[in-house]
Amino acid sequence: MLDVCLLGTGGMMPLPYRWLTSLMVRYNGKSILIDCGEGTQIAMKEKGWSPKPIDIICFTHYHADHISGLPGMLLTMGNAERTEPLLMIGPKGLHRAVSALRVIAPELPFEIICQELTEPSQRLQFQGFCIEAFRVNHNVTCYGYNIQVPRAGKFDPARAEALGLEKRYWGKLQKGEAVELEGKVYEPSMVMGEERKGIKLTYCTDTRPTASIVEHALNSDLFICEGMYGEPEKKQKAKEYKHMTFYEAAELAKKAEVKELWLTHYSPSLTRPEEYMKEVRAIFENAVAAKDGRTVELNFPQD
Secondary structure, eight states, rough: EEEEEEEEBBBBOOBBTTTEEEEEEEEEEEEEEEEOTHHHHHHHHHTTOOOOTTOEEOOOOOOOHHHHHHHHHHHHHHHHHHOSSSSEETTTTTTHHHHHHGGGGGGOOEEEEEEEEEEEEEEEETEEEEEEEEEBBBSSSEEEEEEEEOOOOOBBBHHHHTTTTGHHHHHHHHHHOEEEETEEEOOGGBBOOOOOEEEEEEEOOSBBBOHHHHHTTTOOSSEEEEEOOOOOHOOOOOOOOTOBHHHHHHHHHHTTTTTTTEEEEETTTOOGGGGGGGHHHHHHHSSOOOOOEEEEEOOOOOO
C-alpha cells in the first residue's frame, strides 16, 4: 500500500488558494517528499500529514518554486529533535544548493546525505521499494521520478514439499532468503511463482514531452504530470519555456498506458483548470485536474 498526497499544485509562485508543487508518499512507515517549494510545510499541515519522519527528499531541479521551502522544513525537523540521517536525492549540484540554503539553517541535530544524479536514468534500491530517476527536458537539468513497490510471486507449498523442505523453513523462502540444509542451498525461486505486478507511481514536472517519460511511465498506476497551460493558444509559450500543456500531458498518459493521470504545476494565470478537462479527457479519459491535497491509496491489484 502506497499513500500518495499531492500537497501543492502551483508553479512559479504560491497563491492564496494553491501551494507550490510538492508530493508526499508514505510506504511501510517511511515518508518520501518530492520537491519542497515555498509553503510546503503549510500544505502538509493543512492535510494533517507530518514531516516526522521524512526519510527521503527528492528534487526534480533547483528552481526556487521546487526547493525554496527546504530551509524551513529542515528547521522544523530539527526542532522536532530528529537525529536520524536525512537522504536527499537530486541532479548534480545538490550539495551546493543545499549548502547555500542552509546558511539560514546552519545547525541541525541530524546528518544530511546528498545523493547526486549523474546518469540519464538511475535506480536506487531501498527496503521494500525503489526510486528510479530519469532525465527530462527542461531549461536546466531536471529529473522525473518513479516510486515502485515490487511484489513477489506466490509461494507454492507443493513445490516446497516436493523438495522435502519442512514448514519451519517456508517463511524464510517467502521473505526472499535462501535456506541451506545439509550442504544444499534452496533458493526462493525454487518455491516461488513468477513476480506479480507491484505498485508504480510516476511524477514528472517542468519538461517538454519526451520519449523517456513514456518509457518510464509505462503502465504506471498513477502518472502525476505537469500541465502548465490549459489554454490551447499557449502551446508556443510552453515550448519556449520548456513546459507542457494539458493536452501534451494527456498524450503522454495515453502512450504510456497509465491507469490515471493527475495534472499539476499550473501557471498562476490558470485559475480554473477544470474548464479545459473535456478536451483533455477526449485524449485520455481517466484524467484529473488535481487540486491541493488530493490523496489516493495505491494497492496491489487483486489476484
